[in-house]
Amino acid sequence: MPxxxxxxxxxxYEEAGKGVPIVFVHEFSGDLRSWEPQMRxxxxxxxxxxxxxxxxxxxxxxxxxxKYAHAIATDDIVSxxxxxxxxxxxxxxxxxxxxxxxxxxxRYPRRALSLTAIGAGAGSDPAKRAQFLRNRAAMExxxxxxxxxxxxxxxxxxxxxxxxxxxxxxxxxxxxxxxxEGSALGHALTLRGIQSRRPTLYSLGDRFARMKVPNxxxxxxxxxxxxxxxxxxxxxxxxxxxxxxxxxxxxxSVEEPDLFNRITEDFLNLVDSGRWRPRDPxxxxxxxxxxxx
Amino acid sequence: MxxxxxxxxxxxYEEAGTGFPIVFVHEFAHDLRSWEPQLRxxxxxxxxxxxxxxxxxxxxxxxxxxQYSQAIATDDIANxxxxxxxxxxxxxxxxxxxxxxxxxxxxxxxxxRSITVIGAGYGSDPDKRAQFLRDTEVMARRFEELGTPEAxxxxxxxxxxVQLQNKDPRAFQEFCEAFAGHSPxxxxxxxxxxxxxxxxxxSLERGLARMKVPTxxxxxDEDNNCLxxxxxxxxxxxxxxxxxxxxxxxxxxxxxxxxxxxxTDDFLALVDSGRWRPRVTxxxxS
Numbered sequence: 001m002p003x004x005x006x007x008x009x010x011x012x013y014e015e016a017g018k019g020v021p022i023v024f025v026h027e028f029s030g031d032l033r034s035w036e037p038q039m040r041x042x043x044x045x046x047x048x049x050x051x052x053x054x055x056x057x058x059x060x061x062x063x064x065x066x067k068y069a070h071a072i073a074t075d076d077i078v079s080x081x082x083x084x085x086x087x088x089x090x091x092x093x094x095x096x097x098x099x100x101x102x103x104x105x106x107r108y109p110r111r112a113l114s115l116t117a118i119g120a121g122a123g124s125d126p127a128k129r130a131q132f133l134r135n136r137a138a139m140e141x142x143x144x145x146x147x148x149x150x151x152x153x154x155x156x157x158x159x160x161x162x163x164x165x166x167x168x169x170x171x172x173x174x175x176x177x178x179x180x181e182g183s184a185l186g187h188a189l190t191l192r193g194i195q196s197r198r199p200t201l202y203s204l205g206d207r208f209a210r211m212k213v214p215n216x217x218x219x220x221x222x223x224x225x226x227x228x229x230x231x232x233x234x235x236x237x238x239x240x241x242x243x244x245x246x247x248x249x250x251x252x253s254v255e256e257p258d259l260f261n262r263i264t265e266d267f268l269n270l271v272d273s274g275r276w277r278p279r280d281p282x283x284x285x286x287x288x289x290x291x292x293x
Numbered sequence: 294m295x296x297x298x299x300x301x302x303x304x305x306y307e308e309a310g311t312g313f314p315i316v317f318v319h320e321f322a323h324d325l326r327s328w329e330p331q332l333r334x335x336x337x338x339x340x341x342x343x344x345x346x347x348x349x350x351x352x353x354x355x356x357x358x359x360q361y362s363q364a365i366a367t368d369d370i371a372n373x374x375x376x377x378x379x380x381x382x383x384x385x386x387x388x389x390x391x392x393x394x395x396x397x398x399x400x401x402x403x404x405x406r407s408i409t410v411i412g413a414g415y416g417s418d419p420d421k422r423a424q425f426l427r428d429t430e431v432m433a434r435r436f437e438e439l440g441t442p443e444a445x446x447x448x449x450x451x452x453x454x455v456q457l458q459n460k461d462p463r464a465f466q467e468f469c470e471a472f473a474g475h476s477p478x479x480x481x482x483x484x485x486x487x488x489x490x491x492x493x494x495x496s497l498e499r500g501l502a503r504m505k506v507p508t509x510x511x512x513x514d515e516d517n518n519c520l521x522x523x524x525x526x527x528x529x530x531x532x533x534x535x536x537x538x539x540x541x542x543x544x545x546x547x548x549x550x551x552x553x554x555x556x557t558d559d560f561l562a563l564v565d566s567g568r569w570r571p572r573v574t575x576x577x578x579s
Contacts, residue, residue, distance in 0.1 A: 221535035242514035244537030289447040
């Protein structure tokens with residue numbers, strides 16, 4: 001099995017296809033298997049790399065809480081790229097992986113051809129911040145005390161996850177079957193070290209305003225925690241484009257793989273062609289009329 | 294030329310295809326020609342009808358501003374349908390036509406199998422309401438004083454139009470030419486009678502919360518004034534699905550016809566199949 005080493009922790013990865021590289025970064029309740037429809041689609045034209053985060057076997061599950069942090073999760077992307085000799089790639093992440101992807105764009109812009117961030121922003125809303133942190137702490141206890149199955153039964157009923165079950169029960173069964181195979185310790189430490197401590201997206205506004213990497217923010221219209229942050233990034237960052245996907249929850253790439261692949265392909269094509277441009281400053285005023293003619 | 298009578302005002306329409314009907318309702322800055330890519334695509338499976346609003350020749354241009362309002366614009370849709378013997382249709386509207394379509398869903402629910410609303414919401418933000426009303430009056434005067442081709446020079450390169458200019462100069466040119474041919478009186482009356490006086494999206498909350506018509510709201514991600522109203526409608530109405538289209542301004546169907554046609558085809562097919570369901574509440578809205 002292929003591994004990349006990142007600060008002494010072994011990360012499992014898979015590869016498919018040849019060409020310009022795409023690196024896929026999974027979310028909290030998934031692992032690299034969540035990207036299967038993307039690996040199959042994009043490997044026709046790209047070199048696709050997906051890896052499991054630390055805490056997600058076959059990647060190592062370090063027992064020390066200090067080994068889990070959002071900055072480390074971002075560095076892990078770089079470590080996987082170095083292992084594979086990849087200088088620059090399109091980075092695509094979902095949820096927790098989308099957060100790492102956006103941080104990658106802020107910290108390693110020269111290594112990113114583009115960023116695609118799905119469902120990023122949970123825990124950003126200041127009015128719901130305290131509730132978010134309480135919820136993370138309760139989830140951490142649940143993982144430690146009752147294990148993966150108990151956690152699955154709660155998570156799959158979350159308001160931004162029920163859409164998968166409603167639309168695609170077969171896909172949902174597979175998704176949660178994969179989930180319960182994960183490490184309860186790894187998930188508990190991920191909740192504590194990464195999810196509860198990362199800065200909110202709203203607090204990064206100044207840095208997003210300066211970020212030049214072409215980026216595509218993708219959010220389900222029923223992913224309430226991510227809609228506001230998605231709109232926020234679109235507004236502050238001229239390099240951002242925003243897609244909201246209808247009747248969809250948190251896991252856009254899992255819930256709507258065909259649509260996600262299509263809009264992502266459009267975006268990657270535009271960037272790869274060299275014709276991508278940031279937002280036209282003329283589009284920023286709030287009238288219907290131009291400021292000057 | 295075919296016309297439908299709406300309380301004495303003659304409305305010009307065009308038809309293409311056979312099957313279940315779709316009625317297309319155009320925006321302020323355009324006319325039925327804006328739906329050309331949709332008429333060509335959907336006429337393969339649907340009976341497509343597009344008409345010009347009052348004030349847009351060849352439709353009549355009533356002289357009195359009292360002949361123009363949100364309610365009348367909504368009734369005009371029903372009257373075009375009645376003229377054609379259509380009892381129920383999918384309604385698809387853009388911007389001003391999107392507002393009329395949304396009101397149609399509220400007032401004529403029995404005549405709508407579904408509604409699709411593109412880029413509606415301008416003028417809804419309470420903080421910018423005063424600026425909206427000023428802008429609307431400025432534009433109305435420009436039409437009266439300068440004539441259409443000169444009046445629209447500030448409008449056709451507005452902040453939610455430059456996207457079309459940048460991405461599809463040929464379509465932009467066509468849009469400007471069609472716009473330049475509009476009646477200055479009809480445009481000024483539409484601005485004052487319909488746009489300046491229509492209720493904001495936010496004021497429709499109670500009706501929207503109860504609306505059962507399957508609804509698809511679409512907005513460009515750079516259509517500054519329509520993004521929040523779209524999210525608002527999604528949040529209050531369980532029958533609503535929301536799409537935001539990347540790198541796109543106001544008239545999504547003109548800027549991104551392929552994307553729009555595909556999304557709309559998916560939505561109409563879901564509704565036609567009988568498998569459409571409203572948002573699961575309260576599980577997915579807590």
